[in-house]
Amino acid sequence: MKFRYALLAATVLAAPVAISHAANAQPVTGPYVSLGAGYNMESSQKAKNIVHGNTVTSDTARIFTNNGYDINGAVGYGFGNGWRAELEGDYISNGFNKLRVNGAGDASRGYEGRYGVFANAYYDFDIGLPYLFPYVGAGIGWQEDAFNGLNAGDYSFDKTRGSLAYQGIVGVSYPISFVPGLSATLEYRFVALADSRKFDGSFDGEPASMKVGSEYNNQINVGLRYQLFTPRPVPPAPAPVAAPVAAPAPAPAKTYLVFFDWNQASLTPRATQIISQAATDSHTQNVTTLDVSGYTDTSGTPTYNQGLSMRRAQAVAAQLVTDGVSQSEIEIHAYGETHLLVPTGPGVREPQNRRVEIVLN
Known part of the structure; x- marks a missing residue:
C-alpha cells in the first residue's frame, strides 16, 4: 500500500516538468465533459452466512481478485470560483483469483464487474503555478455489483446485486496549450461499496448463498477534460504596415x-x-x-x-x-x-x- 502511494506522489511531482509549456491553468467555468480510465486494485472481500441447501453453516470465506481496470465519463459544470459539480458513470472490472473457505483456497474463474453513477463535487486550487491545477473531490452514488461466473471448487455464483457507494478523489489537471479548454488529468480514487450483498448460487449442485461485506478499490486514472464554450486566446497582433493613404479616423470605442x-x-x-x-x-x-x-x-x-x-x-x-x-x-x-x-x-x-x-x- 505504501509503495503505491509513493508511486502516485512521485508521478504527481514529476508531471509538471514534462509539460511546463502548457497554457495557464484557470478554474473551470461553465459546462464541461470528461473521460478517464486506469488501473484498479481491489481489496479482498469477506463472505459469511454461507448457506448449503437450507442449512446456514459457520463457514467464512475470502474472495480474492486480480488487479483490473476502470473507466469513467462525466458531464459537469464549473462555477468559476473553483467549485465544480458533475454526474459520472463508471465501470470497474477485476478477474476472480481465489475463493478461500475456512482457510482452504480454490482457484476461481470468472470476473467481477461494477457499474453505476456518482454525483460528485470538486474544488480546484489556484496555487499560482501556470501549468498545474490540483483538485479534490468526493461523490456518492449507486453501484451494481455483478459476479459473472464465479466458480471455485464446488461453489458457483453468477448474480448481480446493488449497493450504496461513495468515493474520494485527489487529482491534478494540466491545460493543453494548443486546444483551448482541454486539460489532461491524473487522479487517485478511493471507491467503496458501503452495503453488504447477498449472492445466490449453488454448492455441489444444491442451492447456496453467501453474504459479501463491504468492498474497497484503489484506482490510478488518467483522462481528458474539455470545457465547452471556451473563448480562444488572442494571437499576437502582426506588425502594422504603413498605409500609402491615411485611413479615416475610427469611430470612438x-x-x-x-x-x-x-x-x-x-x-x-x-x-x-x-x-x-x-x-x-x-x-x-x-x-x-x-x-x-x-x-x-x-x-x-x-x-x-x-x-x-x-x-x-x-x-x-x-x-x-x-x-x-x-x-x-x-x-x-x-x-x-x-x-x-x-x-x-x-x-x-x-x-x-x-x-x-x-x-x-
Whole structure:
C-alpha cells in the first residue's frame, strides 16, 4: 500500500516538468465533459452466512481478485470560483483469483464487474503555478455489483446485486496549450461499496448463498477534460504596415464596466444586465471585436490577482457568448492589479477597481 502511494506522489511531482509549456491553468467555468480510465486494485472481500441447501453453516470465506481496470465519463459544470459539480458513470472490472473457505483456497474463474453513477463535487486550487491545477473531490452514488461466473471448487455464483457507494478523489489537471479548454488529468480514487450483498448460487449442485461485506478499490486514472464554450486566446497582433493613404479616423470605442464583489469572479444580476446590453449593442453597431479586460484591486498577491482578473474576464466572455456574441469576436486580457481605475496603495479593497471592461471596436 505504501509503495503505491509513493508511486502516485512521485508521478504527481514529476508531471509538471514534462509539460511546463502548457497554457495557464484557470478554474473551470461553465459546462464541461470528461473521460478517464486506469488501473484498479481491489481489496479482498469477506463472505459469511454461507448457506448449503437450507442449512446456514459457520463457514467464512475470502474472495480474492486480480488487479483490473476502470473507466469513467462525466458531464459537469464549473462555477468559476473553483467549485465544480458533475454526474459520472463508471465501470470497474477485476478477474476472480481465489475463493478461500475456512482457510482452504480454490482457484476461481470468472470476473467481477461494477457499474453505476456518482454525483460528485470538486474544488480546484489556484496555487499560482501556470501549468498545474490540483483538485479534490468526493461523490456518492449507486453501484451494481455483478459476479459473472464465479466458480471455485464446488461453489458457483453468477448474480448481480446493488449497493450504496461513495468515493474520494485527489487529482491534478494540466491545460493543453494548443486546444483551448482541454486539460489532461491524473487522479487517485478511493471507491467503496458501503452495503453488504447477498449472492445466490449453488454448492455441489444444491442451492447456496453467501453474504459479501463491504468492498474497497484503489484506482490510478488518467483522462481528458474539455470545457465547452471556451473563448480562444488572442494571437499576437502582426506588425502594422504603413498605409500609402491615411485611413479615416475610427469611430470612438464604446466601453461598458462590469463590477465584481471582493475576491469573486461570479456575475451579479446587475453585471448580467450590463453584459446583455453590450451584446445587444454589438449586433446593432459596426463592431468587429469586443475587448474584454479583467482587473482587480490591490488586496491579495500580484500572482493571485493576475489569475483572478483572468477568471473575471472569462466569466464575462462566457456570458457574452450566451447572449449571442460569436467567440471569434472576443479578445480576452487580464491585467491583475495594474491600471487601477481609482489609484490606491497596496492591500486596499476598492470596489471600482474590481472590474471587467468591455470595449466595442
